[in-house]
Amino acid sequence: MHATRFLPRLFLPCPALARPLWALSLGATLLLAACASRPPEPAATPAAPAAATPAAAVSPMSPPSPEAGFARWVEGFKVSARRAGISEATLHAAFDEVQFLPQLIELDRAQPEFNRPVWDYLDRAITPQRVLNGQKKLQQVRAEADAAAARYGVPASILAGIWGMESDFGRNYGNTPVIDALATLGYEGRREAWARGELLAALKILQSGDIDRAHMIGSWAGAMGQTQFMPTVFLAHAVDADGDGRRDIWASMADVMASTAQFLARSGWQSGQPWGGEVVLPPGFDLARADGEFKQSTAQWAAEGLRGPDGAPLPELAQAAVFLPAGARGPAFLIGPNFKVILRYNNATSYALGVALLAQRLDGGPAVRAAWPRDLQPLTRSQTRTLQSALNERGFDSGTPDGLMGPATREAVRRYQRSAGLVPDGYPTLELLQRLQP
Structure with a gap:
């Protein structure tokens, strides 16, 4: 679904966090964490007592960093993965170098305003x-x-x-490590149950030998291979058609x-x-x-x-x-x-x-x-929410206003159009929105 050429994962000499390169076609900025080593400290010299460090900076009650919280989430997930039959070898292969990718959280939460x-x-x-x-x-x-x-x-x-x-x-089928993507989305929590299920499925794929971690790449949301299967879909439907003993939807x-x-x-x-x-x-x-x-x-x-x-x-x-x-x-x-x-x-x-x-x-x-x-001119998401709310207020149930034109909203538009003597095609327009607004 992305027209930019596939680029391999960047391997850097120290841990780095990067937005998937295919996202650059959408105007995103590549973000890399700084990884230079700290310069040597200068020799101590007598000096007047320094101002006290603010207590909040050293308080043992300070919240953990996202990276630390992510590491704890991964350790907790490993416990449930072991119970589900995932081997220690697979867990090491999957998580020894797992990375937290905060840019994926931004993408997951992003809701484009313009349809x-x-x-x-x-x-x-x-x-x-x-x-x-x-x-x-x-x-x-x-x-x-x-x-x-x-x-x-x-x-x-x-x-x-x-x-x-x-x-x-x-x-281009993405260049984001699937394990990193799903672990990040699971830790973020907005769709944790879904992400945990997909991550466990990804571990089962690794354990089966269909693909190794380095080549298990896909979109930022965890869709894999040339026709973008989620891991659970892969487990249910992937086929070894060439008879090599592996289900390989990448190559x-x-x-x-x-x-x-x-x-x-x-x-x-x-x-x-x-x-x-x-x-x-x-x-x-x-x-x-x-x-x-x-x-x-x-x-x-x-x-x-x-x-x-x-x-x-x-x-x-x-x-x-x-x-x-x-x-x-x-x-x-x-x-x-x-x-x-x-x-x-x-x-x-x-x-x-x-x-x-x-x-x-x-x-x-x-x-x-x-x-x-x-x-x-198509309605924006906010305009669609306004349309849905107006339809609901007039008794044409469009469901919970979410800015998305689903079947319920189209049917509500169609019923309103019939009641107003308009062409009942279920298609929202600015003119229709203006009619509905007081």
């Missing part, structure tokens, strides 16, 4: 250069991708679409493709079924039914006047829903069960659409034909 519209996301995810590069990369791993497709029923282009979205076809493309395909197959992928496709809605179409949930067969949708762009056939689906990712003014799609399976990989409709459309382009298919409403 990217779907067209901006797709513009960045599916560039002509990425499509061309992806087609070349897919040809290079064609044997491995086709073998996984035959075994699990997931098209090679879908596997390559995920590969492209997650690591830019292997160019073995056979394992990468088979592991990704097995995850999708076990998540419900329907072999031989398309994910969906772009459609053109007939005049007067009831947009209240375009909620992504109302389902009927392609034949039934066609009978109501839906058609493919430029006369293309509709995707053949037994159960299909109309999806409007940018509201009534943007492109329309007919989506089937396999689109929902892609959401199991990353529960964001922009991501799922990105994978599907990238796969379509890798197969030589067309780009989206209809125009995106690029003049619409």
Whole structure:
């Protein structure tokens, strides 16, 4: 998901804390802890008594440093890891040189204020250069991708679409040590139970011999390898497809493709079924039914006047829903069960659409034909929270205001739009927010 080239971990002659280098593409600053040795003390000379050191500076009650607290957390975690069957050898390999990475805490707590519209996301995810590069990369791993497709029923282009979205076809899958990342997030405490579970899974991976600590690298959040599996997902779905006795989603493309395909197959992928496709809605179409949930067969949708762009056939689906990712003014799609399976990989409709459309382009298919409403300004997170609160106050339950446009908020928007005589497309706009505000 990051377009910068993969860079190996920095090995410094003394302990250092560095933000992952791929984060530099987001404008982050590389931070390195100073590690020069202390200069020799000058010879003592008689002097007047020095001013007393403030008591707080030497008080035994001073709080421990984050590094000391982190070390204690790691020792406590080792106790539970031993109870879970982790060997001393694995604990030494994992924690003897473990580092506290405070920059990861900043990233984990960061909540971007500005939401990217779907067209901006797709513009960045599916560039002509990425499509061309992806087609070349897919040809290079064609044997491995086709073998996984035959075994699990997931098209090679879908596997390559995920590969492209997650690591830019292997160019960058992060350079943060997974053990360090998960231990840091566990110590920070905001999601400790989750981080502890993932860290224990990472130790089990080390103990199994699938990968060693030095090569177990990934994103700052602990996602690993070329298609970014979390450790628990790795344990459940990773495959040794090349028969070398290890499940290696970092360097073995056979394992990468088979592991990704097995995850999708076990998540419900329907072999031989398309994910969906772009459609053109007939005049007067009831947009209240375009909620992504109302389902009927392609034949039934066609009978109501839906058609493919430029006369293309509709995707053949037994159960299909109309999806409007940018509201009534943007492109329309007919989506089937396999689109929902892609959401199991990353529960964001922009991501799922990105994978599907990238796969379509890798197969030589067309780009989206209809125009995106690029003049619409997306709501910021704070504006979305205001919208959610206003909807709740008027009796249109959108859930707890969190600044995220989930299904509950879209349905609340749709119900308000119907009550106000507006087009019920569930898409939030500044104009809608202004109508809701007193």
